Amino acid sequence: MGKSLISNNIRKLRFEHDEMTQQQLADKVGVTRQTIVAIENAKYSPSLELAFRIAHIFGSPLEDVFSYHPK
Amino acid sequence: MGKSLISNNIRKLRFEHDEMTQQQLADKVGVTRQTIVAIENAKYSPSLELAFRIAHIFGSPLEDVFSYHPK
DNA sequence: ACTTTATGTAAAGTAAATTTGACATAGAGT
DNA sequence: ACTCTATGTCAAATTTACTTTACATAAAGT
Secondary structure (H helix, E strand, O other): OOOOOEEEOHHHHHHHOOOOOHHHHHHHHOOOHHHHHHHHOOOOOOEHHHHHHHHHHHOOOHHHHEEEOOO | OOOOOEEEOHHHHHHHOOOOOHHHHHHHHOOOHHHHHHHHOOOOOOEHHHHHHHHHHHOOOHHHHEEEOOO
């Protein structure tokens, strides 16, 4: 698929949630830290399931964490 | 990732949208029909980007199309 | 100066999503 | 009976997500 049309505020949400570190978030959602880094920096977009898990950790609806910007 | 904790109402939404066929939906979101079949029958969950594209076609928020059921 | 913690990056591998091509079936229409 | 359309399925190939291991750096603390 083409370039990423999806942005996120994971970093912002991490800090709003007790300065949660990338490693802590990774542990909570069950992936490696590198995966969090890649998603945070929009290197690729996660699977839907992982996106849901991340949103769930932050207690936010998915669309508050990830936004889609179609052309 | 484990078994699918994600359900969807793509089929319902297709019929609500002028009886849209799997092939038509596939064309609109830019994937093959087999991918739509697999997702509709929850064989696997799509990428976040594809999930957004599908929701966008239906003019629905993503969480109206896909629901997450954590344990 | 040293150590620790948080973050970024990169290469090679595994796992999962998606494609391609093909075949099967049930239902609607002729 | 035949044809067409919509759907389901399967196996092999490709692409993308994700893991593992490892190294680099900047900031903060001692």
